[in-house]
Amino acid sequence: MAFAFGLLSAVVPVLNVELYLVGLGALGGGTLLAGAAAAGLGQTLGKILYFYIGRGALNVPWLKRRAKTPPRWAERAERWRAKAEGRPLWTLGLVAVSSFASVPPFMVVSVLAGTLGMSVWGFAAVTFVTRTARFAVVVYAPGAALWLF
Template sequence: MPPSVVETALAFLFGVASAVVPVLNVELYLVGMGALSGGVLLAIAVAAAIGQTLGKIPYFYIGRGALNVPWLKRRAQTPPRWAERAERWRAKAEGRPLWTLGLVAVSSFASVPPFMVVSVLAGTLRMSVWSFSAVTFATRTARFVLVIYAPEAALWLL
């Protein structure tokens, strides 16, 4: 199997794993790939974005109440310091689909507010899973393209 296929498949798998287990840092992985890999950087970034999108969908369904996986529910619980903020976001987004879409886009791209919390919130607010997935994929792809090309850009600036 060509190295580019293996690297892309590993990026997808790491994307899924890091979406479910926040301790795994996909950005750090992509910076490393950007520093070490050859010409398949765009494919690696897209594969990681697909993996992240698929990995966040269970959190979305936890918010919707359609998925009951105890260990995943524990991970999806809003940390105490974010609980009040999450409630304010929910109150603002309730009945405002464009606001919800914007919140998902900003969180997915910038990770502020934490995207895991916003993924659950999007499910709670009954956002369409297709809208959630499309926005997540687009913004994660943009973020990961920036991240994976950062080492090359930094070298070019030197």
């Protein structure tokens, strides 16, 4: 279920995978890390769609509309593109930070990574590791909060 919710939430941003994972963490159980990894895999596959839109290899009208950079982010996205062009390690770092912290917005960075010609395997590997780490923090947060109080 975490995989499906992660995949859907990657494509349909009104679905919040973090809220789902907080609920999973609050319910407890021995499969919290597996839930975080499943959600991370789902998110990775969903963001690859945006990556391929950036490459120009995918023409799905409703996804293209979602992938449009919001006006307030357009100038920033152009600056990131200019900095990242020809600097693969910088691009990898930007993807990692955005994937983990969601700043800058990861959907925008996913499209940007595709436009810059980043390897899909590199994008997928960094995204899976950092999304899973983020989701592990989220899924264990309720238990940690109870332990503290």
